[in-house]
Amino acid sequence: MKLIIDTAEKVAALAADRYTALLDQKPDAVLGLATGSTPLGLYAELVRRCKAGQISFGRVTTFNLDEYVGLDAAHDQSYRYFMNTNLFDQVDIRKDATHVPSGLDTSAAAASAYDEAIKAAGGIDIQLLGIGNNGHLGFNEPGTPFGSTTLVVELTDSTRQAYKRFFASLDQVPTHAVTMGLKTIMNARCIILMALGTAKAEIVKKMVSGDVTPLVPASVLQLHPNVEVYLDH
Numbered sequence: 001m002k003l004i005i006d007t008a009e010k011v012a013a014l015a016a017d018r019y020t021a022l023l024d025q026k027p028d029a030v031l032g033l034a035t036g037s038t039p040l041g042l043y044a045e046l047v048r049r050c051k052a053g054q055i056s057f058g059r060v061t062t063f064n065l066d067e068y069v070g071l072d073a074a075h076d077q078s079y080r081y082f083m084n085t086n087l088f089d090q091v092d093i094r095k096d097a098t099h100v101p102s103g104l105d106t107s108a109a110a111a112s113a114y115d116e117a118i119k120a121a122g123g124i125d126i127q128l129l130g131i132g133n134n135g136h137l138g139f140n141e142p143g144t145p146f147g148s149t150t151l152v153v154e155l156t157d158s159t160r161q162a163y164k165r166f167f168a169s170l171d172q173v174p175t176h177a178v179t180m181g182l183k184t185i186m187n188a189r190c191i192i193l194m195a196l197g198t199a200k201a202e203i204v205k206k207m208v209s210g211d212v213t214p215l216v217p218a219s220v221l222q223l224h225p226n227v228e229v230y231l232d233h
């Protein structure tokens with residue numbers, strides 16, 4: 001695991017440099033994307049570079065990590081809506097090349113079709129990740145087996161509490177989500193994980209140097225040969 005530690009602005013720019021280099025070398029790259037507060041600085045920088053003509057998403061394919069069960073694409077807290085607003089609608093990407101798991105089709109067939117679509121696209125070149133305070137990746141909560149592929153999960157109380165800020169009340173926070181599994185994530189050729197703020201310090205330490213255990217899902221990344229972790233001080 002390579003650690004890159006600087007200010008939040010600088011790590012967003014350094015992570016954007018990785019995407020710029022990838023897209024120069026492979027314009028039809030496959031990107032695994034994430035939602036949450038953490039990647040917003042990176043997305044803003046990618047939008048800026050695209051508008052400045054420095055990068056193009058014209059041939060890129062994307063797969064997002066996760067989606068809330070029960071929210072359709074038009075819901076302003078759905079992850080499809082988040083991605084459209086913060087990235088896709090602002091760059092030159094083909095919308096039909098962007099994939100976010102459906103929050104409305106929770107069938108096993110839909111979950112396995114998501115994994116198959118990633119494979120058919122050639123696999124993910126860079127998977128972007130945040131980390132939950134409980135060590136979750138995507139919505140793989142503590143206890144999820146490392147071998148999991150895309151699946152429907154029940155959200156823990158701590159995750160629902162952490163996301164309550166985006167909803168009118170706790171009851172409105174969905175109880176389930178569809179998420180790429182840990183194995184799906186680990187199949188990416190490169191992983192960029194970003195974490196900002198003191199509240200993430202303890203879990204980042206466990207991820208980097210604690211036991212490798214499903215109780216800390218992000219610890220599985222110690223087993224991946226190509227992980228870059230972007231942190232503020």
Ligand code: PGA
Pocket residue numbers: 035036037038039130131132133136137138
């Ligand atoms: P955050 O979410 O970027 O909003 O902190 C990260 C996560 O829960 O995976």
